[in-house]
Amino acid sequence: MRVNGRFHRSLWPAPQRNALFVIDQRALPHQLRIERLADVAAVHEAIRDMWVRGAPLIGATAAYGLALQAIHDAGDEALQAACRLLASARPTAVNLAWALQRMWAQLQPLPLHLRAAAAWREADAMADEDVATNQAIGRHGLALLAELSRRRQRRIHLLTHCNAGWLATVDWGTALAPVYQAQAAGIDLHVWVDETRPRNQGASLTAWELAQQGVPHTLIADNAGGHLMQRGQVDIVIVGCDRVSANGDVCNKIGTYLKALAAHDNGVPFYAAMPLSTFDATLQDGLAQIPIEERSARELTHITGRDAQGAAVEVQLAPDGTAVSNPAFDVTPARLVTGLITERGIVAAQADALRCLQEPRP
Amino acid sequence: MRVNGRFHRSLWPAPQRNALFVIDQRALPHQLRIERLADVAAVHEAIRDMWVRGAPLIGATAAYGLALQAIHDAGDEALQAACRLLASARPTAVNLAWALQRMWAQLQPLPLHLRAAAAWREADAMADEDVATNQAIGRHGLALLAELSRRRQRRIHLLTHCNAGWLATVDWGTALAPVYQAQAAGIDLHVWVDETRPRNQGASLTAWELAQQGVPHTLIADNAGGHLMQRGQVDIVIVGCDRVSANGDVCNKIGTYLKALAAHDNGVPFYAAMPLSTFDATLQDGLAQIPIEERSARELTHITGRDAQGAAVEVQLAPDGTAVSNPAFDVTPARLVTGLITERGIVAAQADALRCLQEPRP
Numbered sequence: 001m002r003v004n005g006r007f008h009r010s011l012w013p014a015p016q017r018n019a020l021f022v023i024d025q026r027a028l029p030h031q032l033r034i035e036r037l038a039d040v041a042a043v044h045e046a047i048r049d050m051w052v053r054g055a056p057l058i059g060a061t062a063a064y065g066l067a068l069q070a071i072h073d074a075g076d077e078a079l080q081a082a083c084r085l086l087a088s089a090r091p092t093a094v095n096l097a098w099a100l101q102r103m104w105a106q107l108q109p110l111p112l113h114l115r116a117a118a119a120w121r122e123a124d125a126m127a128d129e130d131v132a133t134n135q136a137i138g139r140h141g142l143a144l145l146a147e148l149s150r151r152r153q154r155r156i157h158l159l160t161h162c163n164a165g166w167l168a169t170v171d172w173g174t175a176l177a178p179v180y181q182a183q184a185a186g187i188d189l190h191v192w193v194d195e196t197r198p199r200n201q202g203a204s205l206t207a208w209e210l211a212q213q214g215v216p217h218t219l220i221a222d223n224a225g226g227h228l229m230q231r232g233q234v235d236i237v238i239v240g241c242d243r244v245s246a247n248g249d250v251c252n253k254i255g256t257y258l259k260a261l262a263a264h265d266n267g268v269p270f271y272a273a274m275p276l277s278t279f280d281a282t283l284q285d286g287l288a289q290i291p292i293e294e295r296s297a298r299e300l301t302h303i304t305g306r307d308a309q310g311a312a313v314e315v316q317l318a319p320d321g322t323a324v325s326n327p328a329f330d331v332t333p334a335r336l337v338t339g340l341i342t343e344r345g346i347v348a349a350q351a352d353a354l355r356c357l358q359e360p361r362p
Numbered sequence: 363m364r365v366n367g368r369f370h371r372s373l374w375p376a377p378q379r380n381a382l383f384v385i386d387q388r389a390l391p392h393q394l395r396i397e398r399l400a401d402v403a404a405v406h407e408a409i410r411d412m413w414v415r416g417a418p419l420i421g422a423t424a425a426y427g428l429a430l431q432a433i434h435d436a437g438d439e440a441l442q443a444a445c446r447l448l449a450s451a452r453p454t455a456v457n458l459a460w461a462l463q464r465m466w467a468q469l470q471p472l473p474l475h476l477r478a479a480a481a482w483r484e485a486d487a488m489a490d491e492d493v494a495t496n497q498a499i500g501r502h503g504l505a506l507l508a509e510l511s512r513r514r515q516r517r518i519h520l521l522t523h524c525n526a527g528w529l530a531t532v533d534w535g536t537a538l539a540p541v542y543q544a545q546a547a548g549i550d551l552h553v554w555v556d557e558t559r560p561r562n563q564g565a566s567l568t569a570w571e572l573a574q575q576g577v578p579h580t581l582i583a584d585n586a587g588g589h590l591m592q593r594g595q596v597d598i599v600i601v602g603c604d605r606v607s608a609n610g611d612v613c614n615k616i617g618t619y620l621k622a623l624a625a626h627d628n629g630v631p632f633y634a635a636m637p638l639s640t641f642d643a644t645l646q647d648g649l650a651q652i653p654i655e656e657r658s659a660r661e662l663t664h665i666t667g668r669d670a671q672g673a674a675v676e677v678q679l680a681p682d683g684t685a686v687s688n689p690a691f692d693v694t695p696a697r698l699v700t701g702l703i704t705e706r707g708i709v710a711a712q713a714d715a716l717r718c719l720q721e722p723r724p
Contacts (some may be wrong), residue, residue: 029681197583203680211681218685221559223584223617227692255585261623300581305677313677315667318565319391319573323580330589
């Protein structure tokens with residue numbers, strides 16, 4: 001995707017294969033701050049403190065983290081310790097564990113002296129596959145948007161929550177990939193951007209990346225989506241996801257469930273864009289089994305923005321000493337999900353349909 | 363209610379009957395700023411710019427605004443111009459129009475020289491009636507909470523949205539009146555406080571006033587309520603309202619509808635606390651007919667908080683030039699409302715039940 005007109009991925013390895021470059025997304029939308037991560041501890045910090053976020057991107061970042069470990073010590077013990085450290089950074093998204101397992105499965109059979117090079121190749125391959133996966137999600141989602149546009153014969157309005165755009169992936173995004181493909185196809189499309197409290201990924205990241213790509217969009221409070229749907233101002237909802245269980249329950253950013261309820265109540269189709277790496281076939285019941293990360297109180301009591309002089313300033317919003325609960329994700333029951341947009345096509349959020357997707361391609 | 367242990371109303375007339383004192387609620391929770399309003403223009407500004415807010419409080423404030431006009435010029439033309447000005451300050455809450463109509467009906471038959479004194483008497487009466495109304499709402503709501511507490515045999519958890527506490531009324535509050543009465547009755551109760559974007563009335567006002575009264579509470583993002591209900595962590599939802607139509611549709615702060623959907627989906631009782639002055643029998647269909655105020659983009663793109671030095675600082679959150687839609691209210695269909703807690707008792711959100719309430723008392 002473009003930043004100031006120049007094409008970027010959201011992470012890239014140093015040419016010497018001794019570091020990883022990422023965008024410190026905490027500084028957006030006010031500053032494009034690029035950081036160099038040189039060891040697994042730095043990668044762990046970047047994931048834990050959300051310099052990078054979004055299920056696909058944290059998977060790719062963790063893969064490179066293991067590659068960084070492999071150039072220092074590629075022994076089983078060191079790699080497994082790195083896997084444990086990286087996996088502990090965020091508990092909810094399954095892509096993190098998936099990426100680390102895939103790396104380990106590649107490296108473990110190899111002799112020590114081949115592991116570092118193999119790790120970089122595998123991490124590069126995973127990053128490239130993420131791009132291809134998201135392009136495929138975009139193509140399948142495009143068909144939905146094209147059909148809506150044809151039926152409505154007017155501008156269509158898509159609502160999204162949080163950021164599942166290129167910043168949440170290596171490129172293209174998941175929920176926003178169909179938007180970018182629709183833009184390329186000349187479909188008249190407008191995006192309602194949920195602010196997405198408490199970390200404001202909608203206001204800070206989605207609004208910024210849509211503006212960079214020139215996609216028409218309007219920022220709204222998370223509270224406003226139901227009202228817009230009641231008034232017929234939303235044609236479709238597409239969100240990302242952090243984990244989908246075998247029964248089709250969708251875990252995504254906190255507040256997604258409320259939008260799914262409103263979509264259901266107003267007959268608005270509700271889709272989650274799901275790379276298959278987000279599917280967790282080991283969990284039968286997402287609502288009961290997916291661990292929900294509880295984040296710090298400070299995300300609610302304080303906020304950082306840009307003051308009149310252009311400096312980043314943190315201000316306190318709540319009274320001193322206010323108790324806070326801050327679950328970062330919720331689970332939308334499969335019954336509220338119209339469909340899942342995967343790289344292999346759109347499927348119902350049902351166990352049978354999801355099982356088919358797991359089968360090897362012919 | 364208490365502020366730093368001292369009893370306060372949220373507005374009070376000057377003893378000389380030449381001004382009105384209000385709390386400039388925009389400075390809370392960080393500063394208790396008391397402002398003196400000396401003419402109708404000042405009262406208009408205080409309502410429009412939300413120094414005071416909450417349907418019952420803006421009604422009472424407007425009544426005093428008309429009294430201030432009456433001491434300067436109590437002629438029909440001047441009073442009617444003042445009514446028009448004050449009514450234009452906020453379009454959604456019906457209490458504002460209701461209070462002005464009641465004042466006008468009292469003053470219009472009187473000779474000019476009696477109007478000013480009558481206006482102050484009537485405004486005082488309306489303020490006192492608001493207190494009595496809210497105490498009655500509190501008693502009826504208390505019965506609900508006492509029954510829940512008896513059935514659950516543990517601490518009960520109430521969720522509220524926005525601020526319908528004493529700061530939204532002359533005293534006691536509407537949605538929070540049952541909470542304060544339950545506290546007095548020794549019921550073990552905890553309140554989930556929705557932050558309530560974009561103006562953060564939950565974080566700034568509800569959390570502050572609950573802390574002042576010593577009521578246990580936890581601040582949450584607006585996005586979190588559905589998740590908490592899914593996990594059985596909410597026993598009851600009580601919100602305020604700005605207008606209720608003849609068919610029982612409830613207009614309240616934007617985002618209320620999403621909480622009502624989640625409550626319905628999880629079998630959690632959902633109540634709106636409704637002083638009868640909030641009932642608008644002239645509207646048959648709230649969803650179609652209640653005007654929804656659209657407020658400024660800046661409420662979403664910027665936010666004011668307290669910096670590390672204790673100063674109030676406004677910071678920008680969204681990228682420069684971001685388009686915003688900011689509807690301030692939404693309408694919850696009657697089918698999602700378990701009941702309305704009025705000063706005359708709890709009734710179903712149905713046209714027949716609401717008609718009964720309008721009949722004169724025996």
